[in-house]
Amino acid sequence: MKNSRRQFMILSAAGACTLALNGKVQAQAMVAETDPQAAALGYKSDASKVDKAKFAKYAPPQACGNCALYQGAAGSAAGGCALFAGKQVSSKGWCSAYAKKA
Numbered sequence: 001m002k003n004s005r006r007q008f009m010i011l012s013a014a015g016a017c018t019l020a021l022n023g024k025v026q027a028q029a030m031v032a033e034t035d036p037q038a039a040a041l042g043y044k045s046d047a048s049k050v051d052k053a054k055f056a057k058y059a060p061p062q063a064c065g066n067c068a069l070y071q072g073a074a075g076s077a078a079g080g081c082a083l084f085a086g087k088q089v090s091s092k093g094w095c096s097a098y099a100k101k102a
């Protein structure tokens, strides 16, 4: 009985660590410009590098950080995007799905 309780405590602690690490790893994964979905949307991690001939709708100061789909905190360097589940985009990035935050 004592052993199974100890095992339960050890496994619970290990499980909590695994969950914490998974969250950290997911939080650090950045969307690559070469990702097929990112490339299709013309995503650039630096909005100033957007191909303006191809994406005429881009105009400064449009950036992920002021996009309605951006999920990062105000002022954060990177955050989630509704279009890229489990990954982060640069707050200075941009893609053709940009929609101005209200």
Ligand code: SF4
Pocket (backbone or CB within 6 Å): 043, 063, 064, 065, 067, 068, 069, 070, 071, 081, 082, 083, 089, 093, 094, 095, 096, 097, 098, 099
């Ligand atoms: S939808 Fe918005 S936040 Fe997401 S990558 Fe495009 S511009 Fe950035």
